[in-house]
Amino acid sequence: MGRPPCCDKVGVKKGPWTPEEDIILVSYIQEHGPGNWRAVPSNTGLLRCSKSCRLRWTNYLRPGIKRGNFTDHEEKMIIHLQALLGNRWAAIASYLPQRTDNDIKNYWNTHLKKKLKKLQTGTEGHESRDDDGLSSSASQSISRGQWERRLQTDIHLAKQALCEALSPEKPNILPDQLNPTSNIRFMNFAKSASESSTTYASSTENIAKLLKGWVRNSPKSASSNSAVTQQSFNNNFADRGGTESTSSDETPSTKADYKNNNNCTELPEAFESLFGLESFDSSNSELSQSMSPDESCSFFQDHHLHDCKQEPTTVQMSLLEKWLFEDQQVKDYNLISDLKLDENTHNIF
DNA sequence: AATGCAGGCAACCGCGGGGAC
């Protein structure tokens, strides 16, 4: 008895998302909040399956996502976490709130695997390696107590989720905080645009026009949300390009489209207004805002979230790092320490 | 300048878990 497909294959669009689709999706989620993905395509008119919508949101549109190069600190954390947790990208991503599991997975597969492999061939000789670049002996050694760590990880995640759920400062999207008039207007803009253009090429131009027009007619949202949403914007739309693009080519969505249009000036505001309030994923975004890469160490700690802000300059030993230090037999740790991916920051461990 | 190739990344696919009925 096979599982039915998540959606009808007929009439379902695949491939890169257009900015118009993005806008529609974001607008819908702004109104209804993330979840109930099944209903998203039918309610928005998007010719996408629910999974595609969810993926697009979680991997790309969700506020608080940091894009671009991984810092050395993030890199080291990923290596550590991968050694501890294996390819549990979602769990790893939970420790890097600004990164998506997909991003981390890609980064691991494209960069870190090679790096480790290269390093291993440098110290070549005695140990065989598995596909993920970990020595088999190391894998064996880290198996000691690993399930306990996984358990702790899960406990940590549960705790984190509970904190988020209970925090009054972290509302999910609340319909009454939104401006329905603006939303409708925005939807109309988006709809008309999507009818006229289906290529991402028009992306920067169209999305800028859409947002500009929408923003012009939208009430300014509370100033308090600007930091989060602007960062969100910067991490998302701004990465792809800015406003008033002169691009007129009609090629599909490409990174070049974004890269070629970096003179973004008004869209952060647009995005700010688009969300109209603090990030949906405010827990992550809040952390993102309050943490520099180094400061994010404190994210591991059994502190409340606000502690991150209170001790911004203290690089403290993370819970995870404590585990690492506790387990002196984790040989892989030594291997990782020898990586010296960044000579300047190696003493952070 | 044209072509081929490899790398990077967004998106898709299939499976499994968990809740509702």
Next chain:
DNA sequence: GGTCCCCGCGGTTGCCTGCAT
């Protein structure tokens, strides 16, 4: 207890880009 549905996760694919020849 069984089935269905929804969602999340990890692996994989395919397209696009940049670089080498």
